[in-house]
Amino acid sequence: MIPQSFQYEAPATLAKALSLLQQYGDAKILSGGHSLIPMLKLRLATPEHIIDISGIKGLSYIKEQGGYLKIGALTKESDLEESRTIRTRYPILMDAAKMIADPSVRNLATIGGNLAHGDAANDHPAVMLALRAEIIATGPNGKRNIPVDEFFLGFFTTALQPDEILTEIHIPVKKAKTGGAYLKLERKVGDYATAGVAVQLTKDDQGHIAQIGIGLTNVSAAPMRASNAEAVLKGKSPTDELIAKAALAAARECDPNADLRGTVEYKRAMVKTLTERAVRLALKRAK
Amino acid sequence: MFCNTSKEISGLGHGMKRKEDARFLQGKGNYIDDIKLPGMLYMDIVRSPYAYAKIVNIDASKALAIPGVLAVITGRDLEKYKLHWMPTLMSDTQMVLPTDTVMYYAQEVCVVIATERYIAADGVAAVEVEYEPMKAVVDPFKALEKSAPVLRPDKGKTDNHIWHWEAGDRAATDKAFEKADVVVKEQMYIPRIHVASIETCGCVADFQPVGGQLTLYMTTQAPHAIRTVLALVAGHVGLSEERIRVISPDIGGGFGGKVPVYPGYVCAVAASVLIGKPVKWIEDRMENLQADSFARDYHITCELAATKEGRIQALRFKTIADHGYADAQAAPSKFPAGLFSICTGSYDFNTAFTEMDAVYTNKAPGGVAYRCSFRVTEAVHAIERMVDRLALEVGKDPAKLRMENFIKKDQFPYKSALGWEYDSGDYHTALKKAMDTIGYNKLRKEQAEKRKRGELMGIGISSFTEIVGAGPSRQFDILGIKMFDSAEIRVHPTGKAIARFGTKSQGQGHETTYAQIIAQELGIPAAHIEVEEGDTDTAPYGLGTYASRSTPVGGAAAAMAARKLRDKARKIAAYLLEVSEEDLEWEPGKFFVKGAPEKAKTIQEIVFAAYTNHPPGMEAGFEATHYYDPPNLTFPFGSYICVVDIDKETGEIKIRRFVAIDDCGNIINPMIVQGQVHGGLTQGLAPAMYEEFIYDDDGNLLNGSFMDYLVPTAVESPHWETGHTITPSPHHPIGAKGVGESPTVGAPPAIANAIVDALSHLGVTHMDIPITPQKVWKVLKEKGVVKAV
Amino acid sequence: MSTKKITVTVNGTSHSVEVEPRLLLVHFIRENLNLTGTHIGCDTSNCGACTVLLNGRSVKSCTVFAVQANGKNIKTIEGMAEGGALHPLQEGFKEEHGLQCGFCTPGMIMRCADLLERNPNPTEEEIRWGISGNLCRCTGYNNIVKAVQYAAKKMQEAEAVPA
Known part of the structure; x- marks a missing residue:
């Protein structure tokens, strides 16, 4: 279970990541790695380039702002589990986070990766559908908001374009009752x-x-x-x-x-x- | 519990903390993949994506073009040295590497040797193999049909039948069935499973071309036997037994899966011999699950005959054993069906008959005795399920029915209908203790109330009898080598000792328990006794650790060797104290003069004298070796009770409580015994509810990784409750019986019985393991409790 | 083959090494640093034998590339005993017989270190869920639960006594 060789970049900024993505064309994005690395080890995925976005600052947060619960794409499952906001106001997300894989995997796996993988077996997609979330994708031309109903297109297929990175999730802020x-x-x-x-x-x-x-x-x-x-x-x-x-x-x-x-x-x-x-x-x- | 030594000595009965733990706790264990030799190469294996296919061509050119790939070895290459086939322990043969046909999914096709692990993997990906797939034979019943392709024409076969075996009195049994008031019958399948030790298999083969010595570091439970096998199968290429050294380092779990010789080991040895450098091979998990020996895979038709009151009269079992591509069992040579004839269990049968037919299919070869003394798990599952089935039939509580049919305490030694002589037992006491511990009668009342409310709750019992400690030389051998085992004790002048054994611990705690046995016999503190196993250059010859044989055979050897030394110690003490030997009395740690306890010599003083002041005419030194040939097997037993609650809508099963009362005779270390029981129970839970190999119609294994082969975690595993009774073995030197396998054997029927019990009022009489929520839901749907959408 | 230079602190010692990007962290630890206490059991992030602490959190090093650890702190089983004294978890596993073959033990201990860091006084249920990504084939888990409880108690007592 050894991956094929690849080139690796770990850009410090989103802009750099986006430009590398454009430059390489076939690159795979790595954040927590818990969807991608198993596929690489099985050689089911053999990309020439991997762009590790985990070092990009400012993409990991959980905050209520402007009518939304905003979650940065690099937010780890364990961050969700430990968030007071999630625990007290969004139990559906807490339920999901606690059931994903196991604690060590949740220490690295990110919510963005879970969604971007487009796997119907992952847990966050159903939760986002229930929450009527918006997926924020950032590409060379800036950001676009994708309603979750338009995000999952088919078997392991999402609305993300090859030059886009999933950067944020917007969930309508919790209302009364x-x-x-x-x-x-x-x-x-x-x-x-x-x-x-x-x-x-x-x-x-x-x-x-x-x-x-x-x-x-x-x-x-x-x-x-x-x-x-x-x-x-x-x-x-x-x-x-x-x-x-x-x-x-x-x-x-x-x-x-x-x-x-x-x-x-x-x-x-x-x-x-x-x-x-x-x-x-x-x-x-x-x- | 027997315990007459001080804590300082820590003989039998002390819960001494384990001596081996220090290295494991600090990351200083030495497992196979930790071994690194200068210039070491790595081997990786190309495996078949088909269960049955002709190999048209192997093109290794792209692999060989990768810098660092040194060789690709195929079956054709091995054929030149007549190393492409090897014998199994059961007088069958199997390919090391194929020359023309692959016979099972993930079979080894060729091996790549490279300078680094990652390059070897690249090499494997670059080898191009052209196959011509054929229709695989997956189902053993279909394999026996006339139209089935003959899988082993190389064996001169004209069908896929391997052997027939039977035990007992067919005619008398048939007659008893004809006359019986009640006959119950079930068809059951004990599925193909895997030991799934957390460490996979591997080796480092280090052949020195100049001297012709081979050192083979290998994950093996039986290093001495492996050395002999190597000498026998590779003698013609120059490997001679005195120049082969097998070293079995720390083993990360064995459970029977590390007894056989797998093709990978032979390929690594061949590669090292051919290239003249050390070669390491470590399987990954998928290779381990997909190609290493499986366990179980018995299809059993079970019948019991009884009176209308439920008095058991006769047993008739007929089994189809699926061995895959080869009968590669790791069992004593004369026992093709292992010790399956223990299937009369804890019950007093007048007559019994059991027969078995073994079959070839296109699946990985096997099977191993997975934490089980050769097919005892299958036997116990069948009898314990059938006793419950009978109780249901005659409308009797399954505990009461067991009590009425148990072999009684005063019947021991008891000759079973299938020919075994049970050494000792007290089944009534064990079951009563289990019932009292769990509150059996109260639970039955609760169940009755819950049934009225439509809730599903079940109580399951298993009162098993094991048969372990193979075995007496008159019956037991492996490839002709008798199944004795050995201990060699060497006490140094200062009274500290090293003891070496032919067995090999894989987590059982031999470094502690063997030291305790010697401490008991010699009075030397267990802390002062080093135990060493696994190096064929230093340890005395032995058959290894499996089938719960370490305590019954190796432990007995330790006691006997120590007693030889105690006899010598008595002579020296008599000399030192200037009295006759008859005037001396022993208490652990010293000899003293009868009636004058102040006149004494400690064992340390005696040992020192053995080197400094030994009696004239006596050999100096203080060492002894014993090869122990057990007079009989031992028969541990126990009673387990399991309580389950079932979610009607999802079929989910929750084990509410599980009480295990074990009797393994005298206990060496209660902490270790309890730990063994806990672990075995989780390994019994696994096949009862989670683990099973699933093949598709083409023979592809669908769940050959830990993503889908469902090893229980701490969440599935309940909080086990344990206890014991003690019925010493009358023939074992320290009255011990062995315990490691009892829980693996005893737990599955207790769990299955509990689940079936929860559903029995709906007309359910049997369910095959693993009993999953999906299976329960399906039954509930068939019985009209839930509806499909 | 291109390599990347990484700097990683392992058990307090900084290492700067050129590595292939595809090198898995577990192989970096075992092969490059010769710290063989971290084991490989399944390759699919199911068994947890390879668990180490990465910046204080337990991760499965078979599913992390060494390059991902660049600039980070790693702790392995070899770094648990300090000044010759066993960590309370190591002591707990010994006292409560929480190990048999020892192969899962280092990963189990590293996982439990993270668990106790976040939840110093876990219930049996919390411990069982907390170690659900670490398989043990030998112990049946009863004594691992007790070992963690032993360590929790000991660590809390140590906390309560001012140094």
């Missing part, structure tokens, strides 16, 4: 999800669900939103019956593959169960 949860079924701790469900919802004064986002992990080629499930609950009072109906909708709209983690039938059933449970937990947290 908002709660979220991420539940993940795994074969053993640290595994990729057999199925995962992220739910973020806001209640109105009548106790109806004013807004809801539901994202699904590892039950489709690209990370997916459970739109039908959302539609069942949006604007409604969340009765047991409606929650069950929404869960069933999510189970039907997902598109899992049979693999070592389970049959299609099992995964759909798990999406149903996890959706019900995540909605209930989110409602409980939406105080």
Whole structure:
């Protein structure tokens, strides 16, 4: 398990990183390395150039500003776990961070890398779908905001252009009566999800669900939103019956593959169960 | 617990802290990959992406063009030296490197030798092999069909059947089944798994062309046997046993997986001989899982016959054993099915019959005795599952049914229906202790209440009997070498000692426990006794450590060698004290004159005299060697109880409690025994709920890495609760039996029984391990408890 | 083959070395520095045998390039005992029999050092989740949990006593 040789650059600034990216064309971006390095070791990826952006200052932060929770792309999973803001106001992100791989991996793995990899098995994509986040990409012509619904295009494919770097994530700042949860079924701790469900919802004064986002992990080629499930609950009072109906909708709209983690039938059933449970937990947290 | 020495001496029964820990704790262990020799080259292996294919061409030109790549060795190259085939321990043969056909996924195809590890890897990536894939034979039942391609025509075979084995009385058993009130039957699969020690395998082969000596540093549990095997298979190219030195350094877990000779070892030796420089080969994890010997892989049809009250009468098991491409078991030569005939377990059977057929398929060859005394795990799983199955059938509590069928304490030594003589046991006491510890009756009440509410909770018991310590020379040999083991004790003039053994620790703590045995017998503090193993140039010949044989055989050898020295010490003491030997009494550490305890000589004084003032006519010095040939095997046992709660909607299984009561006879070091039990339990949990090799129809292994081969972490592993009873072995010098494998053997059926018990009211009678949430959910769906979307 | 010059402080000693960019940190530590206490168990960042501290945090050195450690501090098992005295974790593993074959032990100890740094008094549950990226095939984990609890207690006692 030895990677093929490559050229390595560790630019100190984003500008330099972007110019190297343009210069090399085929370069791979390395931040925490926990998606890329395994692929390099298996020689599934054999880039000629690697641009290590982990040394770029100012890309690691968690702050509420201008109506958004802004998270720098180089923010590590362990930073999320240890953040008071995340713990007290965005439990859905805390749920996810704690379930990603293991503590040592989380000490290096970054949220930007988790999203930019475009892997439906990663946990943050579903969470960002539930949170209706925006992904900020920086390229030679500056920044652009990509709504998360336009970010995941297909199997390991994102809207990032070859000359762009994912630099920031914008999440609408937590409103009153908002709660979220991420539940993940795994074969053993640290595994990729057999199925995962992220739910973020806001209640109105009548106790109806004013807004809801539901994202699904590892039950489709690209990370997916459970739109039908959302539609069942949006604007409604969340009765047991409606929650069950929404869960069933999510189970039907997902598109899992049979693999070592389970049959299609099992995964759909798990999406149903996890959706019900995540909605209930989110409602409980939406105080 | 037997304990009559001071803490300073630390003989039997003391929970002495381990002597070996200091180096491991500070990063100073010396494992195979830590060995670096001047001028050392690295070997890496090109492996087959197909389970069954013809090799059309191997083009190494691009690899050889890489600076630093020195050689690419193929089967054709080895053929020139007649080294392309090697024997297995079971009188079968397997390829070292193929000349024309690959027979299993990830099989070694050729090796690359380079100046650096990274360059060797580049070389492997650059070798171009052209294959012509063929339809692989994956399923052992299909392998036995007439239409199946014959995989081993080289063995003169006309089908894929390897051997038939049977034990017991077929006719009497059939008759008992005909007459029985109740017959229960289940088809079960004990899946193919892997030892997955955290250290993989590897070696450094160092051949000195001038003198013709080979030093082979190797991750081996049996260094002496390896040396002999090398001399036998490579004698024709000049390797002669006196010029071969095998050194087994610290081993990062063995569990049976480091007993066999793998092709990589032979290739590294061949490369070192050909090039004349040291060659290192270290597997990566995927190679280790995909190509090294597997364990288990038995398909067993199990039947029990009983009265309507549940009194067990007869047993009939029929097994198909999938050996992959070769019967490469590491088992005693006369036992093709290992000690599977322990399958009558802890129960008093009148009659039993078991038969087995072994089959070739296109999978990696094996199998090893993974933390198990040769197929005991499979046997115990089958009987313990079937006893629960019978209890369900006759409507009796499984604990009660066991109590009514156990071999009774006064029946020992007990001759089993399949021919073993169990040395000692007290099964009722062990099960009762386990039941009391866990609160069995209360749990049954709780379960009844939960069932009314639709909640799923199960309680599972396993009351296993092991058979370890191979073994008596009349029955047990490996390639003709009898399965004795040895100890050599040399006490220096100042009363400090070094003891050398033919066994080889892989974490069992021999440096501590062997020292304690000698301390017990000689009264020299265990802290003053160095234990050394693993170097064939210094240690006495022995068969190695596996099958829980270190304590039963090596430990016995230590006690016997020490007793020889104690006899000598008595003579010296008598001389020094000017009394007759009969007038002396021993207490650990000294001889004293009967009735005059102040007239005494300590062992240290006696040893010093052996070098400075030994009696006339006596040989000077203070050393002894003993080769111990055990009169019988030992039969450790225990009762385990597991409680599970099941999430109906996801099928997730939570082990709420697990109580393990073990009886391994006299205990040498209770701390180490408990540690062995903990570890074995997690290795029993693994196949019960997580681990299994999964192949596709083309014979590709789908989960050959730690990403998908699910070794339990501290989260899956529950908080184990342990205890013991003590029933000494009557024939072992210190009454010990061995414990390392009991938990691996005993835990899987306790867990499986608990899960099946949680579902039994739904009509579930059996589930194959590993029992995963997905399997549970599927059963719940079939029983109408949950619905598919 | 192009190389990069890196400067890394390992167990308090600074090393400036030319390395190939693809050189994995674990090989840099084991082969270039001859600190063989850090082991390799799986290559896929699942087993944790290669765990070291990078700027005080546990990382799996089989999935880090040496060049990524440029300018940083590394601590390996060889740097844990100070002034001849075992670290409380090393002592805990010995006293509570938290190791058998010893192969996972260095990585386990380095992981636990980070765990106790962030959570000086963890519950059994927290310890189990905290070491979930480190596989042990020998001990069944019971005694590793006890070893960490032993160290936590000892470290807190040391903290409580003013020097």
